[in-house]
Amino acid sequence: MDNLWTENIRKVEPYVPGEQSKEKDIIKLNANENPYPPSPKVFEAVKNFDCAGLKLYPDADAGKFKEAIARFYHIKKENVFVGNGSDDVLALSFQTFFNSEKPIVFPDITYSFYPVWCELFKIPYKTCPLGGDFRINADDYKEENGGVVIPNPNAPTSLGEGKGFIEKLMEYNKDCVVIIDEAYVDFGGYSSVELTEKYENLLITCTFSKSRSLAGMRIGYAIGSEKLIASLEAVKNSYNSYTVNSIAMAAGTAAINDKEYFNKTVSKVIKTRERVKKELRKLGFEVLDSQTNFLMATHREKDMKEYFEYLKTQKVFIRYFNKPRINSYVRITIGTDKEMDIFLEKTKEYLGRF
Numbered sequence: 598m599d600n601l602w603t604e605n606i607r608k609v610e611p612y613v614p615g616e617q618s619k620e621k622d623i624i625k626l627n628a629n630e631n632p633y634p635p636s637p638k639v640f641e642a643v644k645n646f647d648c649a650g651l652k653l654y655p656d657a658d659a660g661k662f663k664e665a666i667a668r669f670y671h672i673k674k675e676n677v678f679v680g681n682g683s684d685d686v687l688a689l690s691f692q693t694f695f696n697s698e699k700p701i702v703f704p705d706i707t708y709s710f711y712p713v714w715c716e717l718f719k720i721p722y723k724t725c726p727l728g729g730d731f732r733i734n735a736d737d738y739k740e741e742n743g744g745v746v747i748p749n750p751n752a753p754t755s756l757g758e759g760k761g762f763i764e765k766l767m768e769y770n771k772d773c774v775v776i777i778d779e780a781y782v783d784f785g786g787y788s789s790v791e792l793t794e795k796y797e798n799l800l801i802t803c804t805f806s807k808s809r810s811l812a813g814m815r816i817g818y819a820i821g822s823e824k825l826i827a828s829l830e831a832v833k834n835s836y837n838s839y840t841v842n843s844i845a846m847a848a849g850t851a852a853i854n855d856k857e858y859f860n861k862t863v864s865k866v867i868k869t870r871e872r873v874k875k876e877l878r879k880l881g882f883e884v885l886d887s888q889t890n891f892l893m894a895t896h897r898e899k900d901m902k903e904y905f906e907y908l909k910t911q912k913v914f915i916r917y918f919n920k921p922r923i924n925s926y927v928r929i930t931i932g933t934d935k936e937m938d939i940f941l942e943k944t945k946e947y948l949g950r951f
């Protein structure tokens with residue numbers, strides 16, 4: 598018989614991230630990381646970082662760092678919250694804002710961390726099926742909800758919705774907090790930051806992991822009304838009064854201040870994405886019109902799990918989700934042009950086309 602105490606251990610199904618292989622020379626297109634290094638200004642900031650200062654706790658308010666983020670968006674520091682990756686910011690937001698008896702709602706195909714947090718924090722939830730075209734229909738979110746969370750653009754579909762969609766969503770959901778997860782927005786999506794002034798219950802979450810090439814540094818932030826941000830600070834300060842670490846803040850400040858480098862890398866990724874999309878379509882793939890740094894693709898004549906596994910033997914890692922509705926698709930992160938050429942070459946090999 599099992600020990601009785603085991604009954605009281607939390608049983609959770611954790612989130613499974615894209616594999617981080619220890620193999621060398623692999624082409625890693627499976628975790629939506631940026632293929633380019635962070636800004637040279639980040640290298641400089643980390644190299645010149647005063648390590649003696651590490652004996653002190655970081656600025657608990659992250660004042661300077663928040664100011665740099667606020668400057669980028671032309672908002673106030675009081676409208677910015679920072680955390681250790683946007684996963685941290687999102688998890689905190691779930692705890693802070695989703696305390697209703699009514700279920701929170703999100704799409705059936707979306708970032709798979711949302712149901713994990715709901716289970717962990719005991720938040721009731723329900724999902725809304727995406728349309729056959731994988732788009733989100735704002736009218737599905739009309740009912741009284743305990744909260745709403747939607748990535749825009751959505752993952753792993755790569756599809757984004759515009760201002761009209763967000764405004765509709767906000768009109769339908771005046772009595773709960775709506776979180777828009779903008780992890781991928783810099784790659785061509787519509788950002789609702791401008792709407793946070795109009796809607797006090799709208800929270801945007803963002804990350805330095807994708808468009809700013811700092812996944813390893815773990816920096817995320819949220820933008821919203823002073824009321825929402827103050828509530829997030831209060832919840833964070835009830836169990837961890839210190840913020841992002843000092844080195845991360847130095848790197849993050851350097852990254853957000855270098856607009857030129859940011860624009861340049863984002864444009865490069867977009868350009869490569871569009872080229873690869875066309876090439877894949879020529880090879881018979883159906884590819885969704887991505888507004889992110891990845892492509893969602895399927896092939897009528899081929900089994901995508903087998904394709905994914907073939908590429909793995911060729912040291913090209915992409916992502917396959919063994920889940921209803923999307924198990925005939927693969928998700929391909931956009932790498933450098935050189936990496937994508939190898940990916941395309943291996944894809945042609947798989948299809949038997951030379």
Ligand SMILES: *Cc1c(COP(=O)(O)O)cnc(C)c1O
Nearest residue numbers: 682683684708748780804806817
């Ligand atoms: C990558 C991602 C995040 C988390 O990013 P962090 O690395 O934790 O900042 C959040 N939401 C979505 C939809 C993502 O794809």
